Amino acid sequence: MTTIMITGASGNIGKVLVDHLKKDYELTLVDIHFHDVEPALLEGTIVKELDLTVLGNWDGLLEGIDYVIHLAANPSPYAAFDDSLISLNYKMPYYLFKESSKYENFVKRIIFASSFHTVSAYPKNVQIPVDAPVRPGDLYGVSKAYLESLASHFAFTEGQESIGIRIGNFDENLDNPFINEADLAEYVSPRDLCHLIDCALNATLIEPFLLVNGLSDNRFPRLDISQARTAIGYRPLDDAFVMKGFFKDDNGDPVELSETED
Numbered sequence: 001m002t003t004i005m006i007t008g009a010s011g012n013i014g015k016v017l018v019d020h021l022k023k024d025y026e027l028t029l030v031d032i033h034f035h036d037v038e039p040a041l042l043e044g045t046i047v048k049e050l051d052l053t054v055l056g057n058w059d060g061l062l063e064g065i066d067y068v069i070h071l072a073a074n075p076s077p078y079a080a081f082d083d084s085l086i087s088l089n090y091k092m093p094y095y096l097f098k099e100s101s102k103y104e105n106f107v108k109r110i111i112f113a114s115s116f117h118t119v120s121a122y123p124k125n126v127q128i129p130v131d132a133p134v135r136p137g138d139l140y141g142v143s144k145a146y147l148e149s150l151a152s153h154f155a156f157t158e159g160q161e162s163i164g165i166r167i168g169n170f171d172e173n174l175d176n177p178f179i180n181e182a183d184l185a186e187y188v189s190p191r192d193l194c195h196l197i198d199c200a201l202n203a204t205l206i207e208p209f210l211l212v213n214g215l216s217d218n219r220f221p222r223l224d225i226s227q228a229r230t231a232i233g234y235r236p237l238d239d240a241f242v243m244k245g246f247f248k249d250d251n252g253d254p255v256e257l258s259e260t261e262d
Helices: 012-021 083-100 139-158 181-185 190-202 226-232 240-244
Strands: 003-007 026-031 046-049 067-070 109-115 162-167 209-214
Touching: 003 012, 012 026, 012 190, 067 083, 083 109, 083 139, 109 139, 109 190, 139 162, 139 209, 162 190, 181 240, 190 209, 190 226, 209 226
Parallel strands: 003 026, 003 067, 026 046, 067 109, 109 162, 162 209
Antiparallel strands: none
């Protein structure tokens, strides 16, 4: 069976992906702890509690791994340039790509979580294509721009294939009464992100590095997802504006996306 290692597997995205992938793949889950994860979710997986900011903990970790989904990071947009950000968002991904280059016969592809924050300083009325120059709105976004560059470097100098996904607002609660149109424009649903990961796992790449935007099919998307559609076959099903009830029929029920398109 195909093997996948997921770093940061106990996080919000990690838990959703574990539930989605474990029936079809042999999963190795790595995080510093799994205290907040239901034991049933971990059944049938290999669990390793490791601090991946420690170089020695990578010894042999990637042997026999076909794919890596790298989620582990300091995810705070308010992160300061301190030891936590440097260790988690700079050193750890470097260790991943450096170690993976030792196992070119094993690690076929690294799929990593980049972020909308790499371009969040663009005006809110601008839809941002994936090839727009990076414009981070915070130091977290700066660290993700570094990750994208690091992956590109290892792809074109070492041949380590990778796909980066600029993930939008995954944790946004659509029931939040204070959510606004800008939040909805940046939303990606769990269902669509799982599908996007499927696409990234199965895609045939023209070049060894690909970067895609990861949003749902929102009526007014902040990021342009057309490249993800054409390059890896992404077909999102959800629209945050419909899910929030911005578009309703005469009975007050949410209208499906296809029913509102002209």
